[in-house]
Amino acid sequence: MILLLTYIADPDKRDQIETLYNLYHRDMYITAYAILNNHHEAEDVVQSAIIKLTRNLDKISDLYCNKSRAYIVITVRNLSLDAIKQRKKTVHFSKEHIEDITTEAINLDGLDAYILKLELGKTLATALDAIHRPYADILTLRYYHQMSASEISEVLGMTPGHVNVSIHRALKAIKKILEKMEFETVG
Amino acid sequence: MTNLMNTPNEKSVHENKLREIFLYNIAYEHAENICEETDRLLAANEGVEIPETLNVWFENFHDNYISGQRRFSRKTKLVVLLRRVLVASVVIGLITVTATMSSDAFRVRLLNLVIDTKERFTTVSVDNDAPSMGITATPEDWETGHHPSYIPEGYAFNEIREFGTMKVLEFMNSEGKTIAFSRSSVDAEYQLNSEGGTVKEITVNGNEGILIDNQGLVIVYWHDDQYSYVVHGEEDVATILKVAESVGTE
Structure with missing residues (x-):
């Protein structure tokens, strides 16, 4: 009887994986294909993404929403960029470079002055995405999906230290965008 | 009228909350942008066929995942069951030993029961x-x-x-x-x-x-x-x- 009961796996989780694939496999494939322009590599990336997402299913509370869709696309996009890096055999962030950034004094004072400018959200998001898309992705995982640096590092395949540095750089970039917007308004 | 002021700590909490909302808003908009962009991508690549090999791979992966889950679940439940049995055995053993050693009447009855059973x-x-x-x-x-x-x-x-x-x-x-x-x-x-x-x-x-x-x-x-x-x-x-x-x- 005990053995029979143990055969009943978690049906919710099983359904979740099927639903994830049925809902988003086209999104994932097209996203990867648009970046890699190669069917085989796109398929590999989608497979890696599904394996990764299966491991982190607990981070998806509701599959039928833009929040989950964005999370899935970010995961695929990042894996696709990794595939390009591997293709080019180049490393974008060396350890030494990350340590330099970590020790860099980042003064974010003054950001508070803009915190009530909520109507600028869309513009800022678009501008940040245009400057450096990974910053916008990391910011989304941190402040929208409420993930810790360790969780983000798992999703994006980087160290937690690198994640923290990227968050600081993203905040710095937002400040610069805001300063530029204010300058243009005054001008 | 008492003039109350917020402590520096309260001000800091307030600023942090506002900052969180500000950044949450940007992050939310970025997620929305991603979805819009993905929709545009899908429209632009409407003719791209998803390879059948991906579906086959997923079916295999899914089956293996379910088997793995079942194995893991079985193993986990068995370990939990064995632990419970072990703990229950230890507790029963301790209670028996304690009761036997601490109560003369119980000890005599228990030993008599054994002897009586043997004799009968x-x-x-x-x-x-x-x-x-x-x-x-x-x-x-x-x-x-x-x-x-x-x-x-x-x-x-x-x-x-x-x-x-x-x-x-x-x-x-x-x-x-x-x-x-x-x-x-x-x-x-x-x-x-x-x-x-x-x-x-x-x-x-x-x-x-x-x-x-x-x-x-x-x-x-x-x-x-x-x-x-x-x-x-x-x-x-x-x-x-x-x-x-x-x-x-x-």
């Missing part, structure tokens, strides 16, 4: 393969009167055997059937096999005893202050009882 539901176990002492005459300490004076017709004395404090007189008829009488000190332990038979409390010459009728084999056990006695044989109950009651009537 065990059988004489004479190992025929055990080496006989080869005694052919009445032992020196075989007091008069401590053996049966009645033996059914057709039976004749066969041999005397001795096992520690137990002495056995065996009688055999022409068919090879035996009636054995054994006597041992009152504190000796007997193992009586009553499985499948009926057990009845009786008195033999005024002494407490039991009678086991086990599929043709009749066993009578009783004791007095000095000895325990057993008579067993493949005869009817009345005959075996008669042999038993003849002990000490000489």
